[in-house]
Amino acid sequence: MEQRESGGMKILFTGGSSFTGYWFCRQLLEKGHEVIGLLTQKRENYEGIRKERVERLSCEMELIEESPFGSEKMIDLLKKGTFDVLCHHGAYLKDYKSEQFDWLYALETNTKNIKQVIHLAKEQGLGAIILTGSIFEQNEGIGNVPLRAFSPYGLSKGLTFEVFRYYAQLYNIPLGKFVIPNPFGMLEEKRFTFYLISQWKRGNIPAVQTPHYVRDNIPCDLLAGCYGRFVEKVFVQKGPFYRSNPSCFVESQGAFALRLSREVSKRSALSCPVELKEQKSYAEPLVRVNAEPAIFEVQEWSEERFWDDYVAYALEHY
Structure with a gap:
């Protein structure tokens, strides 16, 4: 699939209300791409800094409420139109710092109806999937070996990646994994x-x-600059798998x-x-x-x- 005549891509993005998600959306918009964001709840239910991010993004892009990954709303959206790239940045985070974090529920939430989603997206001509990873998951980054997960949250992120890699290979869709360190x-x-x-x-x-x-530790705008370039690289080059591990301080x-x-x-x-x-x-x-x-x-x-x-x-x- 070639990029659209305007030069930009049409991107479906999850997790735009998060800190890094906000900056990633901003970067993709500034590069001339059309970004449609999926929100997990109604806009009016967001509070604090997340509410501010959602309000800022709503001035620049379309946001679809109550549409978590794998939901009926998301599937209906895929049925109605073609997207060049699916950026799955959102993830289940409740109590993510706790050892009681429900990693199994997080995995189920992060990958809900994934076979149906990717099968449908492939039929509609999806050109690439970009999955956000974390330095806190198993087998990521460099450091003390073995490279174990920091926590149950990190474990859920690593398992989410394995599920996405399996289905991306099954449906022959290019997959990019963008690994985030400590943004600020x-x-x-x-x-x-x-x-x-x-x-x-x-x-x-x-x-x-x-x-x-x-x-x-990496500044948010520098991280976003890497993300925007990585999305374009994976879409254009069409290889089976790419990884990006941006680093700063x-x-x-x-x-x-x-x-x-x-x-x-x-x-x-x-x-x-x-x-x-x-x-x-x-x-x-x-x-x-x-x-x-x-x-x-x-x-x-x-x-x-x-x-x-x-x-x-x-x-x-x-």
Whole structure:
């Protein structure tokens, strides 16, 4: 299948309300593609930062409510029209940090009616599938071996990939796996960087409890730039399987906290001290990172501009 006369592709996207999903949709739209997003619930039911992301995207693309992966609404949509690419970014996340995370239910939700979905999409001329993976799943990235899943959530993501790979091969549809490390930036959830900056704004000294973990923190816009290029590559080149493992700041969490401190203090009146605690717990692998420097893929990206925009946003909103 060739790209449309306008030069853009028609993309069906799940998971646009998430932090990275929002940036991926934005990137695909900026590259001239038509993106239709599937929401798992009604727009009015989203709250907080997810609501803001959904509202922003609704100004630029069509969003279909109550249409999780494999739902009747999604299947009806596939019956009515042809999509060039299916980007399955959404995943079941409830209690994803907990050891009680229901990995089996997550797998069922992530792959619901997958045979029917892919069979129908293939009949309609689907050109590629892009599945989002996580550095937290088994057999991903580089680091301490064996490369085990970090958690039941990571396990569910790895199993989801195996199911998609099986059906993509069965129906001879090109499959791309885009593996996300630790993204941060504007419109993020209240995680590590949010904690640090919000503490500095209050005049407190934030503590890093696990400074020795070596992780791969990547700015959201740089990650999105890699994603947009990867989607186009998989669609155009038509190979059976592709993988992308974009990487940026590979360093200990203590070093990354100090990096953030420098960048925020340069752009504000805040002193941004950090307390690096003695790490006592090593429940997770010491090292787990991606291996492909993202700046080589998105050479026009400006680190200085990212920090300018991110720090200004964080100081206003956190």
